[in-house]
Amino acid sequence: MLSLIVFLPAVAAALLGALPGRLPARMFIGTWIAVALADLALIVTAWARLPAATGPSGYQFEERLAWIPSAGISYHLGVDGLSLPLLAMTGVLFLACAVFALRETRRVKAYVLLFLALQTVCLGLFVALDLILFFLFFDLSIVLMYFVIAGWGHGERARATALKFFLYTFLGSLALLLGFILLFLAARPHTFDIVELTAANPLVAGGPYAGLALLAIGVGLAVKTPTVPFHTWLPPAHTEAPATGSAILAGVLLKMGTYGFVRIAMPLLPASWRQYALVVLLIGVVSVVYGALVALAQTNLKRMIAYTSVNHMGYVLVGVGAAGLLAAGDVQARTLATTGALVQMVSHGLITGALFLLAGVLYDRGRTYDFAAWSGLAARTPRFAALFAIAAFASLGLPGFSGFIAEFQIFTGSLPAAPVPVAIAVTGILITAALFLVALQRLFLGPWRAPDAPGAPRPLADLRPSELVAIAPLLALATLIGLAPRFLLDLVEPAAAAVNALVTR
Secondary structure, three states, X not given: OHHHXXXXXXXXXXXXXXXXXXXXXXXXXXXXXXXXXXXXXXXXXXXXXXXXXOOOOOOEEEEXXXXXXXXXXXXXXXXXOOXXXXXXXXXXXXXXXXXXXXXXXXXXXXHHHHHHHHHHXXXXXXXXXXXXXXXXXXXHHHHHHHHHHHHHOOOOHHHHHHHHHHHHHHHHHHHHXXXXXXXXXXXXXXXXXXXXXXXXXXXXXXXXXXXXXXXXXXXXXXXXOOOOOOOOOHHHHHHHOOHHHHXXXXXXXXXXXXXXXXXXXXXXXXXXXHHOHHHHHHHHHHHHHHXXXXXXXXXEHHHHHHXXXXXXXXXXXXXXXXXXXXXXXXXXXXXXXXXXXXXXXXXXXXXXXXXXXXXXXXXXXXXXXXXXXXXXXXXXXXXXXXXXXHHHHHHOOOOOOHHHHHHHHHHHHHOOOOHHXXXXXXXXXXXXXXXXXXXXXXXXXXXXXXXXXOOOOOOOOOOOHHHHHHHHHHHHXXXXXXXXXXXXXXXXXXXXXXXXXXXXX
């Protein structure tokens, strides 16, 4: 079943690739929508059949074939309460982007083929149970996103930005590969299989070797997350990427880094994780505060949203760092912190994906993201204003949305571990509230102003049906999680408890 979920988009891409590009654009995008719907239906079926108590020691729907036996590499897939929510979020976001792409007119065939391949890569990473398979999907996501930014970005700078993104994140992936090789060499017998490495726990004693492995893996994942100071590739990449590229980059690709911490770094390097958990937490606090402050200073909407991703991913590191500090302490607190970190990944994907698609709508209407070019939009584009306001309030962690559920759990679970740093991180919520309220005021209140319309009203289209259908469900899901989170927490909490149990070994 998992192979079908992962490779269905790739098979569709291969079939579409055989068709002539002169066929109607709607046929290619319609096929992508149909494939994304089918994939999401399969993921929902897997969710319904997954036992609630499944954790890292009890994967479901496992598939394993020998791939390169001499090197200890296998094709090993499996899903549990850590990976399934991210798998579902990935399916939802790609479906939203497929619907949003109905307005795309540039080289549609190549665009659809690229996103179908990227969909396979993203789904594959969240079910990979072999380190080399994980690395393969991790690296391919960088290559495919490079072509998305370079081919469909905004203007000439897109190519230079795409190159910076590729080189920076590829360097991080090489550090990740080094860490994986160190784990492989430590295991007896040598293996890259995550399940076997978890059971063998070859670096249970910690020490310099384990610390080096954690450093290499941590740097590779921190670049992808991204955390301060490895975040500098993110704002320009988002600014130049198309709306759908930004939605997938923020909503899915960044989670490859945070998911790697929970799936690989914590359970496979428990002693080193406990030893350096305070460093992880402090990096998270710096990312939270720095990301929010820099976002507040932005005059470009897309760069502002990009920096809020640095802020929100910082909360994830605060949660997982606190879990390491509490390894020998409060069981409930560390489960809360880890659960909150996992919910934050899902919440951020839905909400920030919606924000980037909304930013794409604004760019489509006026070819600029600058706040100074827009004003008074609420009166002329009420649907756009309403959805943007909902997304903004959801992103700042207002009760009733998924962000509140995640951040409340992170802070409640983390405060016993490091009260002063976590209290500093709480100020990030206040700064985030300020920056989104300022953005709402700039865009939607005051006198009417739009690009190329100095002093005179001009027609400005509100959200089109395809844009509304793409964005509204993302915010509806964020609201559902905020109001009735049990369906997600019942899946995540046992898996979070199981990860923490592995960290305490």
